[in-house]
Amino acid sequence: MAEPVKRLLQGNGACVEGAIYAGLKFYAGYPITPSTEIAEACARQLPRIGGRFIQMEDEIASMAAIVGASVSGLKSMTATSGPGYSLMLENIGYAYMTETPCVIVNVQRGGPSTGLPTKISQSDTMQARWGSHGDFTSVAVAPSTVGDTITETIRAFNLAERFRTPVTILLDEVIGHSREIVTLPQPGQYEIVNRVKPTVKPEKFVPFELTANGVSPMPAYGEGYRYNVTGLTHDVMGFATNRADEIQAKLDKLRNKIANYEDEIQKLRVEMMDDADVAFITYGSVSRAALQATSLARQAGKKVGSIQLYTVWPFAYDRIKELCSRCKKVIVAELNMGQVVHEVEKVVCSDTEIHTLQRYDGEILTPEQLLEKLEEVL
Amino acid sequence: MTAESNDKASIPQDRFEIRLSGSGGQGMIFGSVVLCEAIGRAGDKNVVQSQSYGPEARGGASKADVVVSSEEIYYPKAMKLDLLLAMTQEALDKYYPDLKENGMLVVDNTLVTEIPDRDHYARPFTRLAREEVGHIMVANVVALGAICALTDIVPLDVLTDAVLARAPRGTEDRNRKAIEIGYNEAMKLKKK
Numbered sequence: 320m321a322e323p324v325k326r327l328l329q330g331n332g333a334c335v336e337g338a339i340y341a342g343l344k345f346y347a348g349y350p351i352t353p354s355t356e357i358a359e360a361c362a363r364q365l366p367r368i369g370g371r372f373i374q375m376e377d378e379i380a381s382m383a384a385i386v387g388a389s390v391s392g393l394k395s396m397t398a399t400s401g402p403g404y405s406l407m408l409e410n411i412g413y414a415y416m417t418e419t420p421c422v423i424v425n426v427q428r429g430g431p432s433t434g435l436p437t438k439i440s441q442s443d444t445m446q447a448r449w450g451s452h453g454d455f456t457s458v459a460v461a462p463s464t465v466g467d468t469i470t471e472t473i474r475a476f477n478l479a480e481r482f483r484t485p486v487t488i489l490l491d492e493v494i495g496h497s498r499e500i501v502t503l504p505q506p507g508q509y510e511i512v513n514r515v516k517p518t519v520k521p522e523k524f525v526p527f528e529l530t531a532n533g534v535s536p537m538p539a540y541g542e543g544y545r546y547n548v549t550g551l552t553h554d555v556m557g558f559a560t561n562r563a564d565e566i567q568a569k570l571d572k573l574r575n576k577i578a579n580y581e582d583e584i585q586k587l588r589v590e591m592m593d594d595a596d597v598a599f600i601t602y603g604s605v606s607r608a609a610l611q612a613t614s615l616a617r618q619a620g621k622k623v624g625s626i627q628l629y630t631v632w633p634f635a636y637d638r639i640k641e642l643c644s645r646c647k648k649v650i651v652a653e654l655n656m657g658q659v660v661h662e663v664e665k666v667v668c669s670d671t672e673i674h675t676l677q678r679y680d681g682e683i684l685t686p687e688q689l690l691e692k693l694e695e696v697l
Numbered sequence: 698m699t700a701e702s703n704d705k706a707s708i709p710q711d712r713f714e715i716r717l718s719g720s721g722g723q724g725m726i727f728g729s730v731v732l733c734e735a736i737g738r739a740g741d742k743n744v745v746q747s748q749s750y751g752p753e754a755r756g757g758a759s760k761a762d763v764v765v766s767s768e769e770i771y772y773p774k775a776m777k778l779d780l781l782l783a784m785t786q787e788a789l790d791k792y793y794p795d796l797k798e799n800g801m802l803v804v805d806n807t808l809v810t811e812i813p814d815r816d817h818y819a820r821p822f823t824r825l826a827r828e829e830v831g832h833i834m835v836a837n838v839v840a841l842g843a844i845c846a847l848t849d850i851v852p853l854d855v856l857t858d859a860v861l862a863r864a865p866r867g868t869e870d871r872n873r874k875a876i877e878i879g880y881n882e883a884m885k886l887k888k889k
Contacts, residue, residue: 327744496729498733498744498746499770500744607771608772611772614771684774685772685774686772687776
């Protein structure tokens with residue numbers, strides 16, 4: 320095996336390293352702070368590996384382009400921030416309905432509207448779950464370090480390919496712009512998932528066939544398999560339907576292909592929870608403040624633990640319920656006015672107190688603030 | 698796919714927090730990136746760099762933080778500084794309260810006139826860059842040379858290589874000279 324390559328990278332650069340490792344071949348986007356370095360790195364790196372970079376006229380077109388590229392067989396990605404993510408939502412819904420694998424990176428900044436271009440926020444967490452209209456089950460991952468960003472981006476691509484679904488990477492300004500020395504992944508170090516292709520003859524091909532796991536084999540356009548791609552609710556042949564049984568079957572398929580494998584998608588980092596009386600629940604860069612606060616509190620003899628959500632959606636209700644049932648109090652800390660806390664409230668029983676710590680002034684929560692909150696609730 | 702561990706974490710004893718501060722255009726962010734790369738080349742320490750700056754291309758307060766540790770770095774930003782470099786009065790006034798009581802204060806006294814009454818290292822990095830090197834732009838590299846002499850976070854040759862690897866082609870000589878001047882000037886202070 321070759322000597323490991325270490326490099327000083329920004330979170331945004333790490334995202335591109337992870338994406339290319341996972342097989343990214345097509346990027347379309349419209350630059351926006353604090354995500355622009357992702358577009359810049361893709362513009363530099365993709366042409367060297369036979370990929371394509373296109374700067375589109377806006378985010379609506381960017382999302383359309385990556386869906387088209389994916390239907391043509393290429394692993395595709397776009398990156399943006401809140402204002403651009405809002406514009407992408409219509410076509411993200413199109414990707415859900417057409418079951419097109421693709422990756423959308425949202426390097427979060429403050430909102431609403433154009434908000435705070437250079438300031439951190441986690442206020443798009445719910446948008447990643449429910450942003451597009453209609454019923455669907457979304458997948459979103461949230462790295463917290465530059466190194467994480469490589470591995471979580473690889474995971475995002477693998478989940479997109481495995482489940483034929485768009486996957487959102489929720490980065491934030493602090494991770495996107497911070498630099499850390501990371502070891503680049505070696506060839507073969509991480510598993511790479513590629514979409515399953517049809518093996519039947521083209522004339523026997525049923526494009527949205529309900530398979531055992533709910534995921535239909537997906538050919539690339541131009542490979543001889545002809546099928547209809549539409550945002551209208553469709554039957555297994557891909558044609559619009561108004562039949563109640565087919566409508567329900569399609570929506571069940573969209574949900575169940577992910578819901579039946581939730582435990583394989585959900586990923587938590589659980590630290591010092593064995594004997595914890597109080598738990599921090601966090602995700603993204605706030606998890607780093609939580610780990611710092613937890614370790615300082617432990618040094619002071621306090622029984623505190625930390626639960627970090629690497630997978631934000633689908634939410635790990637069962638695991639969170641089980642972990643929280645063991646402690647007396649939880650503190651849900653987020654850079655918004657309260658989003659994930661409502662998911663925690665759904666499952667944590669009344670014997671466990673739920674406290675919140677929310678910051679939405681453009682700055683990251685500090686370990687000191689978490690420790691102050693801890694003192695307050697203890 | 699879950700990652701779990703219950704290792705007892707603790708604050709690493711050698712967590713070292715540096716802030717390079719000045720005004721936009723003085724190369725504080727460049728300096729912090731080079732410093733991180735040098736630390737990376739020099740050993741197996743973990744390092745995180747973060748920055749904050751205004752929308753202006755020149756002027757406005759600018760700071761870049763570098764956190765170094767041999768253990769996993771949880772919180773990526775500086776909490777209480779071990780070393781503060783202040784290239785302007787505004788930066789010193791703004792960030793001095795973040796410095797630990799026994800932290801190291803390094804000041805460019807070309808532009809900073811009011812220095813707190815405590816231990817500090819002051820050399821005119823900007824004037825040295827202008828008069829000794831002939832390029833005011835390398836004041837940040839002079840300051841890096843000084844930090845190298847005053848701490849043991851990175852060896853001089855490694856820092857020099859990292860600076861030269863990042864600096865634009867054709868500026869190697871002036872950068873090499875800048876780093877040496879900064880290093881030697883700081884060594885003089887140390888001997889006193």
